[in-house]
Amino acid sequence: MSSEPNDSEQIVAPAHIPPLPTPSTMLAESEPLARDFGPNTRILLICHAEGMHNRYRDLMANALTEESGLTAVGWKQADMLAAWLQKYETIDVLVSGGQLHSRLTSQRIGQALGLPVSVARDLPGLWGEDQELPQQDVEPDELDPEIHTSTHNVVARPYVEFHHALITTLIKIVQQNRNKTIAMVTSSGAIATIIRHFFGAHKLQVQV
Numbered sequence: 001m002s003s004e005p006n007d008s009e010q011i012v013a014p015a016h017i018p019p020l021p022t023p024s025t026m027l028a029e030s031e032p033l034a035r036d037f038g039p040n041t042r043i044l045l046i047c048h049a050e051g052m053h054n055r056y057r058d059l060m061a062n063a064l065t066e067e068s069g070l071t072a073v074g075w076k077q078a079d080m081l082a083a084w085l086q087k088y089e090t091i092d093v094l095v096s097g098g099q100l101h102s103r104l105t106s107q108r109i110g111q112a113l114g115l116p117v118s119v120a121r122d123l124p125g126l127w128g129e130d131q132e133l134p135q136q137d138v139e140p141d142e143l144d145p146e147i148h149t150s151t152h153n154v155v156a157r158p159y160v161e162f163h164h165a166l167i168t169t170l171i172k173i174v175q176q177n178r179n180k181t182i183a184m185v186t187s188s189g190a191i192a193t194i195i196r197h198f199f200g201a202h203k204l205q206v207q208v
Contacts, residue, residue, distance in 0.1 A: 038178035038179040039179065040179040040180075041174060041177070041178055041179055041180060041181075041182070042180075042181040042182065043174070043182050043184060044089065044091070044181065044182065044183040044184065045184055045186070045191045045194060045195075046081070046105070046109075046183055046184060046185045046186075047185075047186070047187065047188050047191055047208050048074075048097075048099070048101045048102040048104075048105040048185055048186070048187060049070050049073075049074035049075070049077035049078040049081070049101065049104075049105045049108075050070065050071050050073050050074035050077055051068040051069065051070055051071065051074060051100075051101035052068035052069055052070070052071055052101075053068040053101075054071075054074075068100060068101055069100060069101065069104060070101055070104050070105070074101070074104075074105075075108070077105075078104070078105045078108040078109070079108060081105070081108075081109065082108050082109045082111070082112035082113070083112065085109060085112070085113065085183070086112050086113055089181070089183075090181060091113060091115060091181050091182075091183045092177065092180035092181050092182070093115075093118065093173075093177045093180050093181070093182045093183070094106055094109060094110050094113070094115045094116070094117050094118065094183050094185075095117075095118050095119075095120055095123075095173055095182060095183065095184045095185070096117050096118070096119050096120070096123075096184075096185045096186070097119075097120060097123040097124075097184075097185065097186035097187060097190065098119060098120065098121045098122075098123060099186075099187065102185045102186055102187065103117065103119060105185050106119075106185040109183065109185070120169055120173065122165065122169050123166070123169045123170075123184075123186060123190065124162055124165050124166050124169075124190060159193075159202070162193065163193055163197065163202070166190055166193055166194065166197075167194075167197055170184075170194065188207075188208035191206075191208045192206035192207070192208055
């Protein structure tokens with residue numbers, strides 16, 4: 001069985017990601033997400049099926065990439081998910097993150113639903129082992145009003161950059177598909193960060 005996505009995939013060109021934002025720009029960029037949703041827009045956040053890196057995490061601890069195909073269990077998960085979506089959901093747009101395991105999961109869903117897969121290459125998957133904001137003590141006047149930590153904090157900076165790139169891409173996808181049901185297949189880290197963004201609680205522990 002081929003582990004490469006088929007020709008039905010549509011590549012979404014990466015958008016320019018601006019430099020690390022200031023607290024004021026972070027808030028300004030959050031507003032369009034709510035304003036441009038449209039009353040009937042729905043986003044289904046779907047975690048990719050089990051990949052080789054999930055099953056053999058210890059063996060791949062020193063790997064230079066999180067890219068991997070799906071395990072046998074992962075293919076079964078993708079089949080079951082596709083069947084469930086086909087029975088219970090009406091999806092208008094199918095979007096995948098750039099990671100191979102996300103694309104393969106999306107491919108199987110697209111085959112079942114008769115939908116092309118739009119691959120958002122700039123949709124980040126993981127930013128590191130810790131997928132939530134590190135606990136840091138900072139002065140109140142240094143706090144980012146949304147992330148609730150200093151944007152100058154070296155430890156928190158990777159999360160802030162990851163969050164910014166993720167939400168920037170999400171806004172773009174929503175603006176292009178207002179009042180549609182969007183199925184987005186991505187990593188657990190990206191899903192957890194999106195949930196934290198919606199709740200405005202970036203120290204919230206989310207397990208997907």
